[in-house]
Amino acid sequence: MIRKTVNNVQEALEGIQDGMTFMLGGFGLSGIPENSITELVNKNVKDITCISNNAGVDDFGLGLLLKKNQIKKMISSYVGENAEFERQMLSGELDVELTPQGTLAAKCQAAQQGFPAIFTPAGYGTEVAEGKEVREFDGKMYVLEEAYKADFAFIKAWKGDEAGNLIFKGTARNFNPCMCGAAKVTVVEVEELVKPGELDPNQIHIPGIFVQRIFQGKDYEKRIEQRTVRQKK
Amino acid sequence: MALDKNGIAQRIAKEVKDGYYVNLGIGIPTLVANFVNDDIEVEFQSENGILGMGPFPFEGEEDPDLINAGKQTITALPGASFFDSATSFGMIRGKHVDLTILGAMEVAENGDIANWKIPGKMVKGMGGAMDLVASAENIIVAMMHTNRAGESKLLKRCSLPLTGVGCVTKIVTNLAVLEVTEKGFKLLERAPGVSVEEIQAATEGILIMDGEIPEMKL
Numbered sequence: 001m002i003r004k005t006v007n008n009v010q011e012a013l014e015g016i017q018d019g020m021t022f023m024l025g026g027f028g029l030s031g032i033p034e035n036s037i038t039e040l041v042n043k044n045v046k047d048i049t050c051i052s053n054n055a056g057v058d059d060f061g062l063g064l065l066l067k068k069n070q071i072k073k074m075i076s077s078y079v080g081e082n083a084e085f086e087r088q089m090l091s092g093e094l095d096v097e098l099t100p101q102g103t104l105a106a107k108c109q110a111a112q113q114g115f116p117a118i119f120t121p122a123g124y125g126t127e128v129a130e131g132k133e134v135r136e137f138d139g140k141m142y143v144l145e146e147a148y149k150a151d152f153a154f155i156k157a158w159k160g161d162e163a164g165n166l167i168f169k170g171t172a173r174n175f176n177p178c179m180c181g182a183a184k185v186t187v188v189e190v191e192e193l194v195k196p197g198e199l200d201p202n203q204i205h206i207p208g209i210f211v212q213r214i215f216q217g218k219d220y221e222k223r224i225e226q227r228t229v230r231q232k233k
Numbered sequence: 234m235a236l237d238k239n240g241i242a243q244r245i246a247k248e249v250k251d252g253y254y255v256n257l258g259i260g261i262p263t264l265v266a267n268f269v270n271d272d273i274e275v276e277f278q279s280e281n282g283i284l285g286m287g288p289f290p291f292e293g294e295e296d297p298d299l300i301n302a303g304k305q306t307i308t309a310l311p312g313a314s315f316f317d318s319a320t321s322f323g324m325i326r327g328k329h330v331d332l333t334i335l336g337a338m339e340v341a342e343n344g345d346i347a348n349w350k351i352p353g354k355m356v357k358g359m360g361g362a363m364d365l366v367a368s369a370e371n372i373i374v375a376m377m378h379t380n381r382a383g384e385s386k387l388l389k390r391c392s393l394p395l396t397g398v399g400c401v402t403k404i405v406t407n408l409a410v411l412e413v414t415e416k417g418f419k420l421l422e423r424a425p426g427v428s429v430e431e432i433q434a435a436t437e438g439i440l441i442m443d444g445e446i447p448e449m450k451l
Contacts, residue, residue: 027281027318028304030297053318080357081304089356098356101280102322102364109319120326121367125345125398128363158298170298170315171282177317205317222297225304229292 001196004164004214009039012187012213016045016152019072023108023153023179024052024062028081028225031172032061035189035217036154040065049073051148053104053175055085060223069093075148077101081225100128103145105175110147111182112210117146150183156217157206160190161199164208173205181210189217234426235407241375243268243451245334245405248373254278256325256365258335259303261375265334276312278330280321280361285313302361322361326368333369335362337376337401339391342417342438344401346374347393359396366397378406378435385437387411387418408432410449417441422449 006012013036016022022040026032040048041064050071056063065071066084073095079085088094099107100122110118119142123129133144155176158169166188168176180186193216208214236244238261246268249255256278257263266288269275277286279301286301287308295306309315324330339347346366349359366372379385387404404411409432410422417439420432425448433440 028300030281030300030304076358078358078360086356096356098358100359100363100367101318101361102326105318105322120364122326122364124367126363126395128359168315168317170296170309171279171300172298173315173317174282175318178319224295224297224306225300226306227295228289228305228307229295230289232291 001163002208003162004208004211005162005193006213006215008215009035009189012036012189012215013039013043015185016040016043018046019048020045020151021049021051021149023148023150023183024050025155025174025176025179026061027053027171027174029057029061029223031156031168031174031176032056033154033156033189034220036187037061037064040070041068044068044070046070047072049075051075051104051108051150053077053101055079055082057081057225058084060221066094073097075099075104077104098128105178107145107148108175108178108182111149112178112180115147117144119143120145148182151185153179153183153186155180155186155188157188157190159192159194159199160188160214161194161196162214163196164188164211164214165199165204166190166206166211167199167203168205177206180206185212186210187212188214190214191217191220234424236424237407239264240424240451241405241407244410244449245373245375246270248403249273249275249332251275253331254284254329255332255334256280256330258362260336262334262336263303265375278321278324279307280325280365282316282318282321283309283313285310287313322364325361325364328368328370330369332371332373333365334373334375335365337374337386338380339386339388339393340374340376340401340404341388341391342413344399344413345391346396346401347391348396350394352394362396366400369400372401373403373405374401375405378408378432385435387436387438389438408435414441419443420446422447424449
């Protein structure tokens with residue numbers, strides 16, 4: 001077994017520098033790497049590019065990095081819940097690259113799996129395809145989208161073992177598996193870090209080969225963005 | 234009388250057939266699930282990573298690790314599955330999802346759709362909409378026939394930045410059910426009590442009427 005454990009979030013984030021590109025898992029506020037984001041705020045790393053489906057809300061998730069003007073560029077598919085984000089984007093402080101959600105996932109997965117680029121039909125004929133190569137296959141048009149290049153991927157999993165094998169929970173899985181191994185260094189925080197052998201190999205979602213550093217996370221807030229309920233009859 | 238949002242959803246629910254996997258967008262499309270007939274087997278997909286999405290949870294049972302594409306807390310029905318975003322859009326791109334229902338700001342008579350951006354005003358992003366409209370073969374748009382200013386949303390050409398080209402197959406509005414054909418919007422049904430003239434007046438694009446247009450049955 002190859003051990004991937006580090007002692008804490010400080011060790012996990014060793015080597016991060018200003019100007020780097022980070023991938024961050026999560027959809028909305030579900031499955032975001034809360035501990036790593038907090039540490040990025042503490043380290044005050046600047047001029048970063050973030051690849052993440054959303055940009056958090058004003059006071060949580062990536063919104064915490066936006067508030068401190070640490071983000072130079074955001075690559076996302078949907079950024080509608082963040083007033084500070086909108087302000088920075090409209091004022092030109094923040095560079096934003098909006099990308100269709102499936103294309104975003106595919107560009108991460110392409111990086112993970114060694115494809116330099118993929119063809120997707122999403123965005124053909126729209127401003128997303130402007131300046132990109134297009135090609136026809138079987139009578140349908142596709143857009144060439146290149147794999148992302150990132151320095152670190154910050155992942156949140158439910159359970160993991162010391163070998164870096166991961167299991168995700170519910171819809172908190174989202175972009176997290178696609179980003180594992182898609183950056184030079186993949187850092188994973190888990191709610192429950194267990195000994196090798198405690199996870200059933202049949203149930204592993206992501207094998208440890210895609211992970212460089214794993215640590216036991218703490219103090220998860222897991223904020224709910226839209227609390228919707230039904231009444232008991 | 235023109236339909237309200239629930240009426241539009243109720244009419245669209247009749248398009249959901251036995252054995253369908255269905256992706257519901259945010260807004261009116263979400264309401265469709267409330268009206269689908271109980272005696273058919275249907276699974277709802279939410280593109281953030283669930284098939285077999287159930288109703289909202291009871292109070293106190295909300296799970297932050299279980300949400301839909303609108304970030305609302307949901308439940309998972311027996312037989313449900315979770316998956317990552319690449320797999321989710323793989324099932325969309327690979328045409329495994331049978332029906333996509335989504336909202337729009339504008340639809341053009343050639344099937345173009347715009348629903349993600351108003352330049353200088355609103356830039357929230359396209360989310361999964363571009364992937365959905367580029368791949369799905371069966372796309373129903375749920376929307377009001379006119380905007381708040383009373384202007385038609387069924388146009389000759391979209392004025393807003395496009396989400397996808399030539400992709401919409403059917404439109405259900407508060408006034409009518411229409412099919413997108415090579416010649417324009419074909420009027421299939423009228424909302425109860427709504428006249429053909431009212432629909433014509435609210436439609437900027439070419440409206441094709443073949444014979445008597447029936448009222449919708451809800």
